[in-house]
Amino acid sequence: MEIRPIISALMRSKVALVLIGLQIALTLAIVCNALFIISQRIETMNRPSGMNEADTFQIASNGFGDGFSTKNAFAEDLALIRGLPGVRAATPINSLPMTNGGWSEGVNMQAGQKVPTTVTTIYFMDEHGIDTFGTKLIAGRNFKPEEITTRSRQSVDWPPGLIITKALADKLYPGQDAVGKAFYLNPEGAPLTIIGIVDRLIVPWPEGFSYNGDHSVVENSVLVPQMTAYGNHTGYLIRTEPGRRDELMKTVEAKLGDSNHSRIVRSLKSVEQIRAECYANDRAMMIILGTVIFCLLTITALGIVGMASFWVTQRTKQIGTRRALGATRASILRYFLTENFLITTGGLLLGAVLTYAFSLWLMAHEQEAKLLPWHYVPIGFVCLWALGQIAVLGPATRAARVPPAVATRSV
Amino acid sequence: MFSYYFQLGLHSLKRNPILTALMVLGIALGIAASMTSLTLMHIMGSDPIPWKSDRLHYVQLDNWDPNQPWDEEGNPPDQVTYKDAQALMEAGKADRQAAMFKVALPIQPENPEVKPFLALGRATYGDFFAMFEPPFAYGGGWDHGQDAQHGRVVVLTRETNEKLFGGQDSVGKRVRMNEVDYTVVGVLAEWKPRIKFYDLTNGALADAEEFFVPYTTMIELKAQASGNNSCWKGAEPGWEGYLASDCIWQQFWVQLDSPAKFADYKSYLDNYTNEQKKLGRFQRPLNNRLFDVNGWLQNQKVVPKDVQVQVGLSFAFLAVCLINTIGLLLAKFTRKSGEIGLRRALGASKPQLFAQHIIESGVIGISGGAFGLALTFAGLVMVRALYKDYANVAQLDWTMVVATVVLSTVAAVLAGLYPTWRACQIAPAAQLKTQ
Numbered sequence: 001m002e003i004r005p006i007i008s009a010l011m012r013s014k015v016a017l018v019l020i021g022l023q024i025a026l027t028l029a030i031v032c033n034a035l036f037i038i039s040q041r042i043e044t045m046n047r048p049s050g051m052n053e054a055d056t057f058q059i060a061s062n063g064f065g066d067g068f069s070t071k072n073a074f075a076e077d078l079a080l081i082r083g084l085p086g087v088r089a090a091t092p093i094n095s096l097p098m099t100n101g102g103w104s105e106g107v108n109m110q111a112g113q114k115v116p117t118t119v120t121t122i123y124f125m126d127e128h129g130i131d132t133f134g135t136k137l138i139a140g141r142n143f144k145p146e147e148i149t150t151r152s153r154q155s156v157d158w159p160p161g162l163i164i165t166k167a168l169a170d171k172l173y174p175g176q177d178a179v180g181k182a183f184y185l186n187p188e189g190a191p192l193t194i195i196g197i198v199d200r201l202i203v204p205w206p207e208g209f210s211y212n213g214d215h216s217v218v219e220n221s222v223l224v225p226q227m228t229a230y231g232n233h234t235g236y237l238i239r240t241e242p243g244r245r246d247e248l249m250k251t252v253e254a255k256l257g258d259s260n261h262s263r264i265v266r267s268l269k270s271v272e273q274i275r276a277e278c279y280a281n282d283r284a285m286m287i288i289l290g291t292v293i294f295c296l297l298t299i300t301a302l303g304i305v306g307m308a309s310f311w312v313t314q315r316t317k318q319i320g321t322r323r324a325l326g327a328t329r330a331s332i333l334r335y336f337l338t339e340n341f342l343i344t345t346g347g348l349l350l351g352a353v354l355t356y357a358f359s360l361w362l363m364a365h366e367q368e369a370k371l372l373p374w375h376y377v378p379i380g381f382v383c384l385w386a387l388g389q390i391a392v393l394g395p396a397t398r399a400a401r402v403p404p405a406v407a408t409r410s411v
Numbered sequence: 412m413f414s415y416y417f418q419l420g421l422h423s424l425k426r427n428p429i430l431t432a433l434m435v436l437g438i439a440l441g442i443a444a445s446m447t448s449l450t451l452m453h454i455m456g457s458d459p460i461p462w463k464s465d466r467l468h469y470v471q472l473d474n475w476d477p478n479q480p481w482d483e484e485g486n487p488p489d490q491v492t493y494k495d496a497q498a499l500m501e502a503g504k505a506d507r508q509a510a511m512f513k514v515a516l517p518i519q520p521e522n523p524e525v526k527p528f529l530a531l532g533r534a535t536y537g538d539f540f541a542m543f544e545p546p547f548a549y550g551g552g553w554d555h556g557q558d559a560q561h562g563r564v565v566v567l568t569r570e571t572n573e574k575l576f577g578g579q580d581s582v583g584k585r586v587r588m589n590e591v592d593y594t595v596v597g598v599l600a601e602w603k604p605r606i607k608f609y610d611l612t613n614g615a616l617a618d619a620e621e622f623f624v625p626y627t628t629m630i631e632l633k634a635q636a637s638g639n640n641s642c643w644k645g646a647e648p649g650w651e652g653y654l655a656s657d658c659i660w661q662q663f664w665v666q667l668d669s670p671a672k673f674a675d676y677k678s679y680l681d682n683y684t685n686e687q688k689k690l691g692r693f694q695r696p697l698n699n700r701l702f703d704v705n706g707w708l709q710n711q712k713v714v715p716k717d718v719q720v721q722v723g724l725s726f727a728f729l730a731v732c733l734i735n736t737i738g739l740l741l742a743k744f745t746r747k748s749g750e751i752g753l754r755r756a757l758g759a760s761k762p763q764l765f766a767q768h769i770i771e772s773g774v775i776g777i778s779g780g781a782f783g784l785a786l787t788f789a790g791l792v793m794v795r796a797l798y799k800d801y802a803n804v805a806q807l808d809w810t811m812v813v814a815t816v817v818l819s820t821v822a823a824v825l826a827g828l829y830p831t832w833r834a835c836q837i838a839p840a841a842q843l844k845t846q
Contacts (some may be wrong), residue, residue, distance in 0.1 A: 015829070019738040028730045030724055037720070061530050064517040065590045082607050114478040153635065156645045212483070231635050256775075264517050264529045277799075284797035285717050289724070291793075295440050296728055302433050305737040310742035361723065366716045 002331075006339050008086070013311075017343060020307055027300045028384055029354035032376040033362060034289040036390075040370075041282040049097040049275070050165070050200030053132025055088070058096060059252055059268040060235040063263040070229040071150055073260065075357065080255055086244040088133040093237045094124045095204050098278035102204035107220070108184040111191065118171050119211045120164075121203040122185075122194060124151065124228050125237075130163070130198060132239045132374055138166060140179040140196030143225040152228035153239050160183050163196040167219035185222070198223065201401030206278065215368075235267070238349065246272060262393040272340045301391040306394035309337065311403075320406030336387060336396035344388040348381050353378070358370065405410040413770070416778075423747070430743060430829075431775070434736050438779025438826075440820045442731030443786030447794060450787070450811050452722050454804040455714045459608045460543065463666075464704035467542060470499065471702070472684060478642035478695035486710065487698045488641070489612050490659040493630075495683075500536065504649040504671060505665035509543050511535035512615050512661045513638035514629055520575050530571065530588075530621040531637070533760045533777035536628035540566070540597075541640040542666050542732070543609060546573075546668040550582035550597035553625060557596075562632045565593040566623040572598045582741040584657075586622075591632065593624065605803045609702055612660050616800040636660045657692070665701075677701055729822070731738040736826045740772060744834040755839035768831040769824060776823020780816045787815060 010017050041229045063073060074092055095102030104122075106116025122374045123129070127143040130136075132386045142161070149159060170180035182191040201221040211217045249268060255263045276283075312319070319332055359372040424431040458464050472495055473487035481488045491499075507683045514534050519527045533539075540552030553564045565586055581595045606615050618714035633650050638660065646656030667673045673738055687693045702710055744751075751764060760802075787807065794805040 015833075016741060019734050019741070023731050023734045025729055028425065030727050030731070034724060053826075062515075062517055064519065064527070153650070156648055167605060188645060219444060242746070262527075264527050266529055281715075281717065281798060284653070285721075286792075286798060288721060290796075292444060292724060292728055297443070299437050299732055299735055300439060303437070303738060305743060306430060306433055306739050313746070358723075358727070362720060365719055 002335060003342070004336065006335065006342060008340070010339065016307060017346075020304065020343050020382065021347035021350060022386060023300055023303060023358075024344055024375060024388070025351035025354050028348055028377075028380045029297055029358045030296055031293055031383075032355045032372060032380045033358050034293050035163030035380075036359075036372050037362075038286050038289055041286050045279045045282055047202065047206060047218075049202050049206075049333045050133075050198075050201065050272075051271065052239060053096060053271045053275060055242055056132070056134065056237060056239045056390050057245055057249050058093065058235065058237050058267060058274070059256065060233065060267040061263045061264065061265045063232040063234075063260070064164060065262045068232055068262050069353065070232055070261070071227075073234050073263070074150075074227050074229060076259065077236065078178075078258060079320055081236065081238060081261060084251060085249065086241050086248050088239045088241055089128045089239045090236055091125045091132040092237045093129075094122070094228045095235075095238060096123075096274060097202045097204060098206055098271075098274050099204045099308055101276060104203070104209070105222070106187075107168070107172070107222075108187040111184060112185045113184065116187075117210075118168070118214070118220060119166055120222045122224055123201065124224050124226045126225065128225065129223060129237075132237050134239065135201050136149055136164075136199040138197055138199050139169075140194065142196060142356055145225075147225045149226050150229045151226040155323060156186065159194055159225055160190065161195040163198060163223040164194055165201050165219055165221045166197055166231070168214065168221065171216075171220070189266050189278050191336055207282075215357055232263075247319070248269040253364055256292060280402055293384065294316075294394055297387060301387055304340065304391035305394060306393045308340065309398070312336070312395045312399040315399075316406055319402040319410075320404055323402060323404035324407040332400040332402070333396050336392055338400055340388045340396075341394040348384060351380075351384075352377050415845065416767040416770040417774065419767055420506075420774045423743075423771055424774060427743065430739060434739050434775050435782060436817055437732040437739075437781045438776060438823055439782035439786055440457040441729035442780060442815060442822070443497045443661040443790050443844070444785030445729045446783065446787040446815045446818070447790035447813060448725045449716060449814075450791065451718045451794065451801070451804060452714055452808060453811060454605055454806065454808070455718065456708070457605075457606050458705055459606050460704060466666055466668055467704050468665050468667055468676070468701045469704075470665060470680065471708045472680065472693070473695045473698035474659070474687075474693050475656055475695055479643070479696070481839075485698070487710070489513070490639070490641070491661050491663045492659050493654045493659055493661060494657075496663050496816055498683065499665075502679070504685075505676055506668045507538040507666035508664070509536040509539040509542055510626055510663045511539065511660050512626070512629075513610060514624070514634050514638040515637040516622075516634065519590075521585075521587065524646075525574065526607075530773050531618065532622040532624055532659060533620045533623055534626040534634065534636075536626055538666075538809070539623065546600040548598050548600040549580040550624075553596050558625055558627055559664060561627045562625055563591060563593045563628060564625065566599065566750070567595055567596040568619065568621055571621045588622075588624075589634075599783075603798040603803055605806075606708065606713060608713075609664060609706060610638070611707065611713065612662065614800075614808070615708075615711070615713045616804065630654070632702020649702045655793055658815040673701070686718075731772055733822055734828050736775070739827060740775075740827055740830040741833065744768060744830045747834065748837050751834055751837050752839045755837065761835045764835050769827055772823050772831065773820060775827075776820040777816070780819030780822060781808045783819050784812065784815050787811075810840050827840045 078090055081087055102121050104119055104121050107118050107120050109117050111174060126148045127145050130142055172183055173181055178194050178197060183189060183193055200219055202218055203221060209218050239254060253265055253268050355377060363369045392395055416428060444608055471487040472491055473489050474492060475481045500508060500510055501744060512534050514530060514532050515529055518530045536558050537553045537555055552566060554564060557564050572578060581598060584595050585592045603619055604606050607617050640660040642658035644657050646652050646658055664754055667676055681697060684693045684699060685699060791805045
């Protein structure tokens with residue numbers, strides 16, 4: 001193999017060598033870390049909310065004036081909505097997963113406990129709530145209609161029987177059947193009984209909800225059989241028959257507005273829209289990083305083409321001489337491909353170090369950032385080797401076409 | 412001389428249009444990426460009220476759970492209770508002071524053409540306007556008398572006045588909100604602080620208010636705050652119970668016009684908490700804070716982590732683009748060895764050749780900068796499309812335009828230095844011989 005002459009030729013233009021090597025090293029470092037960030041965002045965005053997102057939407061209203069009674073509004077609105085053809089279920093709500101607005105509360109195991117065991121979000125709903133959300137009851141029972149009460153503005157007590165998510169049940173009673181067991185939301189108040197467990201329902205803040213560094217609390221939810229009748233505010237989640245959501249969104253908005261003129265109907269949003277808004281920043285970050293990766297690889301590839309073309313032009317005479325001395329086209333081609341492979345490899349080795357330096361910088365900046373998994377580096381190596389070889393192919397082919405006669409001409 | 416070198420440079424650049432385009436594009440992309448992210452960081456991190464940011468201070472008192480700190484970093488809570496806000500307002504120890512909270516009220520326009528709508532507002536004290544200096548188009552804020560009498564008065568923003576009164580001078584007119592009539596005392600001119608620094612808890616990039624009403628009136632009318640509310644201990648039932656609770660839901664700002672006043676106010680706060688400790692409140696160690704505007708923005712980490720990461724990555728990208736340009740310039744100048752040798756042989760001095768080639772690099776830099784500036788605009792359009800709430804912060808200001816041009820020229824000249832120096836080292840004889 002002709003590695004030795006290649007290296008000695010390269011050593012004659014050390015600066016160019018260092019420049020390309022450095023460029024490849026930085027490219028590897030940026031691409032690996034950017035790809036890792038993208039993959040983490042994909043993971044976040046793919047987290048299941050635990051609810052039916054395709055056929056559900058929310059709507060809220062704010063009443064004003066003495067003629068408006070929230071309690072009556074709840075009853076009338078729900079009767080109206082449930083009576084509409086195409087509506088499968090509807091429930092009063094205070095908040096929804098991914099809305100970034102809701103109620104969080106400490107969960108305690110004992111009366112008078114000083115520091116909560118964990119934290120949870122509170123979802124108020126009625127006996128239709130589980131069906132409307134589309135989560136699955138996996139143990140115990142649903143709320144009964146007679147258990148649904150009205151919660152006043154500064155009420156501090158909780159109804160005695162509550163449903164919790166599996167994640168919370170596993171945390172409170174690991175390895176046991178939690179149904180029938182007790183916990184406290186208000187450690188000074190009465191014990192609360194777990195009457196049922198649902199499969200999954202995430203909190204309204206899927207990013208940023210944690211308790212003493214524990215991020216698994218994102219699936220801790222407590223379902224409370226109450227309607228929050230205060231502040232003149234009423235909010236509903238509505239689940240339609242598949243495919244009828246968009247049509248019913250318009251109908252429900254119009255009907256609620258017509259039913260009572262002293263109120264403002266607002267916050268009409270499908271849960272799919274809520275999801276898109278919740279993760280808009282992650283999506284933006286992915287698009288920005290994707291654009292940077294694309295531009296970076298293009299610049300690096302074009303840089304390699306530029307330098308290789310320059311070298312080919314500079315060495316036209318030498319190439320001619322080699323050809324005249326019997327080198328085949330293939331061996332000229334191989335020369336340039338091998339040369340590029342050697343330069344790239346040097347750059348990549350340096351790049352591996354830079355990649356981890358970059359990853360450590362990210363960790364210092366973002367508490368939640370993790371160290372780059374090792375497999376990104378070999379994958380990056382293979383991609384950049386391929387990029388280098390493809391970029392150099394053009395100039396190398398041109399070099400291989402240099403006729404031996406060039407050697408005899410002066411430049 | 413300059414114009415001659417400039418022409419030589421242009422001529423040389425025209426000879427290899429693809430190589431030149433590659434260098435200009437490289438610099439432009441690198442500059443655009445770094446300037447787009449830097450603009451976000453610059454605007455989000457910049458002082459929103461530079462003429463008095465060091466005199467406005469945010470009050471934090473640690474009334475939190477004795478068993479558990481407010482956060483893992485040991486900060487005191489980011490808002491205060493109604494009780495404490497009232498005590499500080501009544502004491503009135505600062506030059507100016509304003510407690511405030513966010514409200515949402517239905518506005519019922521007299522004009523039947525305009526449908527009732529839910530408007531976000533701020534309940535605060537009359538000092539708010541003197542402290543944060545929003546510009547008024549008509550009228551002004553309300554005085555201490557209105558604060559004391561729970562006046563039914565309102566200050567509208569430009570947009571709300573536009574909606575309700577078609578932009579006319581509406582001072583003295585009435586606005587009905589949630590079945591109560593308020594008299595307009597002032598209308599703001601356009602006021603869009605890029606960062607809503609006076610209420611970071613409810614979103615640094617949140618929309619501006621649509622109206623301002625007296626705090627005391629909202630408390631009398633039992634208007635529930637629509638912003639964040641945090642409690643570590645259950646409140647007693649009812650509105651009175653809520654007001655007396657240790658729940659935090661208000662912001663408290665003071666204006667302190669001298670360092671002596673600042674020190675006095677700090678010790679006043681410490682005395683206040685020590686007094687409260689005797690009554691059984693404030694069981695945590697003394698941890699009161701009095702950040703000024705910029706300190707508060709930093710403490711609340713207003714610049715998102717994503718933006719910081721983007722700045723880091725984009726500058727690494729710019730480095731790659733510059734290294735790329737150095738390599739290409741090196742190749743280009745080396746290729747011109749013959750010409751350089753000839754010029755040297757004809758009497759051009761090294762400094763002259765140096766000047767010539769630095770100007771050539773500078774031309775690439777300026778073209779790259781100009782193109783990069785255009786791409787930065789495009790980048791910011793993309794950012795505004797991607798991040799809905801960045802509309803106010805993804806804006807190029809003059810500082811950043813100048814910075815872009817300077818950065819790209821400096822970058823290109825720096826990138827040109829080494830290749831130029833190398834080109835000047837060419838011995839005339841060696842080059843001429845081979846011809």
